[in-house]
Amino acid sequence: MSDIPNGFYRISSKALILDENKKFLLSKETSGMWELPGGGVDFGEKPQDAIKREIKEEMGLKTTYIADNPSYFFTFRSTNDVPFSNVVYVTEVENLDFTPSDECIEVRFFTKEEALKVKLFGSIKDFLELFSPENH
Template identity: 55%
Template sequence: MLENNNIPDHFYRISIKALILDEQKRFLLALEDKGLWELPGGGLDYDEEPSDCVRREIAEEMGIEVTFVSDRPSYFVKSLSHNGRWNISNVIYETKLKDLNFKPSNECVELRYFTKEEALKEKLFPNVLEFIKVYNPDNH
């Protein structure tokens, strides 16, 4: 990774995201201190397995233990970064957590489950908007 986040404009970032569902098939979003809602997860490090990335990112950002990550992704969506500078390929894996007792951080000040309709009323990262277009609760 380049220092100071000087990522070239043609760069594609791979982001591994967690699809965490409740009993009503609502999905979990994390509110970042920027005021935008995001799927939990983050950037895939060099030579890192996607399941390890989900576990690491959720532990770092929320302090929560992941108990399950699916073997295969449930969704793949591409989006621009929130500042529109680079492309992000979001690979979304169904994930389960030990609990929702999180430690607030700048990347997670609140957790909440949403339906598609509820989420669309909030300020969302671009990848969440793309995810909502393809999310089908009947597939889970």
């Protein structure tokens, strides 16, 4: 039996973009908080298509690869108590010619230790507990 209750969850599809040193890309939102690139999955949309759409909309980047299966999955409750499920897919982008937007003002690669020193969305702390660069 699962500890995760049945019911309504908002699904969020996130991209794990790694550099050659196994650092992962985070995007800084206008709130000043850092987050994995990606966002909500629209009704009827595949999680990989949501990543592609969100990265284009928020960062102006083109994806070249999104894994068939997620590497990480975790749940959390938002500040207004809505349960979220995050699925994280290894993703590659064509280049990092980042274009700031209304939702994303900066991107940067981090190690786990470096990420813990900046303002993170609470759900990213959950991801950091799971993330192991040796697995990629």
